[in-house]
Amino acid sequence: MSEYLFWVDKDSTGQQDDFQLGDAPLAGKHCSWLPITWQTFLPDAEITLPDLGEQSQQLEEGAELDSSLLVQSDDNTLAHDHQDFAFVAAHPHSTQRYAANVRERKRMLSINSAFDALRGRVPTFPYEKRLSKVDTLRLATAYIALLSDILATGSDPKSYVQKCLKNGYKGHQDAPWNTSGAFLQLHTTAVLSIID
DNA sequence: TAGGCCATCTGGTCCT
């Protein structure tokens, strides 16, 4: 077998094209409680995810919210802003909601890293567009079905896949690989290039 | 510009 043709999650500049940790300022995001707290009083305040990571650590350790979260664009507003932050801290619901949001973001990051790992295990061409989440799941399901059939039949993988390409796939498990279409046809070809 | 994809926030529910 030749080497696997896995999607590389980097663009041509070598930068990750996936979600950037520092790209998510909270200001401007839909949020039902922020408008009366940070967004109202601190329109320029930004929270970046590295900060959130640090903050979530504090939250996990039971620490109170910390004004170091706020990245101020204007230093001389800090005293006033600190007072505003006290307003935020005085509302336990907001604090709990914030902590829940941090946990949720961490949970989604964990899910996304699992998706990235899965993307790296399904056959794609290097030039292919990055698989979406749902396509990653569909292709992984189909790929597993194909591999299962190859094992079950004891066929030579290459000739088996070539037969699929030529005659259309007739799986033993009514596998989704059988749904074919351009999407799976393309990836059947990718599987072939792996086997080759 | 519409549609697809995604990150984020949110409130509800379930679990420990």
Next chain:
DNA sequence: AGGACCAGATGGCCTA
């Protein structure tokens, strides 16, 4: 009670 999980809503970015 607090955390995990989930689904709906929203808005931003990208592409055809």
